[in-house]
Amino acid sequence: MLIAGIDIGSTITKVVIMEDETILNTVIEPTGAEHRRLAHEIMKKALEPIPEDFQRLDYIVATGYGRINVPFADTQISEITCHMRGVHWLFPTVRTVIDIGGQDCKGIKVKNGKTGNFIMNDKCAAGTGRFLEIISDTLGLQLGDIGEISLLSGEPAEISKTCTIFAEQEILLRLSEGVPVADILAGLHKALAGRVFSMVSKIVIEKDVVMTGGGAKNAGLRKYLADRIGFPVLIPREPLITGALGAAIIAREKAQNLDQGVIGSVKSGRQLEAVTFFNENE
Structure with a gap:
C-alpha cells in the first residue's frame, strides 16, 4: 500500500x-x-x-x-x-510535544497515543523561527549558526524582552555596551526558552518530551529549554517532517x-x- x-x-x-x-x-x-x-x-x-x-x-x-x-x-x-501521530510513531513513550515552527509554537499532550490538551501561540512572532530569523539578521549572522554560537557563552546576558521589536532594541543596546555576541545570543535563547516553557506549562509538561520543527535544529534553544524543563528533550532525526x-x-x-x-x-x-x-x- x-x-x-x-x-x-x-x-x-x-x-x-x-x-x-x-x-x-x-x-x-x-x-x-x-x-x-x-x-x-x-x-x-x-x-x-x-x-x-x-x-x-x-x-x-x-x-x-x-x-x-x-x-x-x-x-x-x-x-x-498529524504532528502528534508522527511523533508518537517515532517515540511511542512521548507524553509532550513541543513544536517550534516558522510562524507558531505548539504544545501538545499525548495520552495513550491520542491527542490530549494542546496550546498554540500564533499571534506573535516571539517563540517562533521567524523571531530567531529576525534576530540573526540584526546581528548579521546565519540563522543556522546562532544556536551553536550561543553555546560559546561564558555568562548569558540579561535579555528581558521577547517581543521581536523590543528584543531587537535591547540587543543593539547590549552590543553598544560591549557585551559579546555569544553572551547576547545565550541570553536571547534563554529568554526564548523561558517563554516557550511558560506557554507549554499550561498543559503540564510530562516525560518524555519531544521537540520538533525548525526550532529543534537550534542547539541553543534545545539546551536552554531542557534546562528550564529540568530533563533532556528528545529530537527526531529530522524534526521537520x-x-x-x-x-x-x-x-x-x-x-x-x-x-x-x-x-x-x-x-x-x-x-x-x-x-x-x-x-x-x-
Missing part, C-alpha cells in the same frame, strides 16, 4: 511517501506564495526515485497551514493531530478502512487531475 502525507507549513513544505510501515522518501522545500503549484511540484519530486506513478498512490492526506490548497489530497487533517509523517500514517489507516471498490474510485478520480497538475507546460 503506497500512501503520502504532505504538510504545507507557513515557511517549509514537507512530503513523506510510505509503503506500509516503511518510509520510501521525504522531501523538504521552502513554502512559496503559490501553494497549489508548490504542492504539485513537491509531490512530483517526492515520487521521482520511486518506481511508481502518481496514480499508484492509495491515499493522500494534507495537513498544515496550506492544507486546503492541495487539491489532489483525499482529505485534510489538522496539524495538531513529523507533520507530514503523521499525515502519511493517517493516510495508511484511511486506505485500509476503505473497501477495494472505494479505493479504486479514489485513485481513478485523481488520475485525470494528475495529468493537469503535472503538466510541465503550465
Whole structure:
C-alpha cells in the first residue's frame, strides 16, 4: 500500500511517501506564495526515485497551514493531530510535544497515543523561527549558526524582552555596551526558552518530551529549554517532517478502512487531475 502525507507549513513544505510501515522518501522545500503549484511540484519530486506513478498512490492526506490548497489530497487533517501521530510513531513513550515552527509554537499532550490538551501561540512572532530569523539578521549572522554560537557563552546576558521589536532594541543596546555576541545570543535563547516553557506549562509538561520543527535544529534553544524543563528533550532525526509523517500514517489507516471498490474510485478520480497538475507546460 503506497500512501503520502504532505504538510504545507507557513515557511517549509514537507512530503513523506510510505509503503506500509516503511518510509520510501521525504522531501523538504521552502513554502512559496503559490501553494497549489508548490504542492504539485513537491509531490512530483517526492515520487521521482520511486518506481511508481502518481496514480499508484492509495491515499493522500494534507495537513498544515496550506492544507486546503492541495487539491489532489483525499482529505485534510489538522496539524495538531498529524504532528502528534508522527511523533508518537517515532517515540511511542512521548507524553509532550513541543513544536517550534516558522510562524507558531505548539504544545501538545499525548495520552495513550491520542491527542490530549494542546496550546498554540500564533499571534506573535516571539517563540517562533521567524523571531530567531529576525534576530540573526540584526546581528548579521546565519540563522543556522546562532544556536551553536550561543553555546560559546561564558555568562548569558540579561535579555528581558521577547517581543521581536523590543528584543531587537535591547540587543543593539547590549552590543553598544560591549557585551559579546555569544553572551547576547545565550541570553536571547534563554529568554526564548523561558517563554516557550511558560506557554507549554499550561498543559503540564510530562516525560518524555519531544521537540520538533525548525526550532529543534537550534542547539541553543534545545539546551536552554531542557534546562528550564529540568530533563533532556528528545529530537527526531529530522524534526521537520513529523507533520507530514503523521499525515502519511493517517493516510495508511484511511486506505485500509476503505473497501477495494472505494479505493479504486479514489485513485481513478485523481488520475485525470494528475495529468493537469503535472503538466510541465503550465
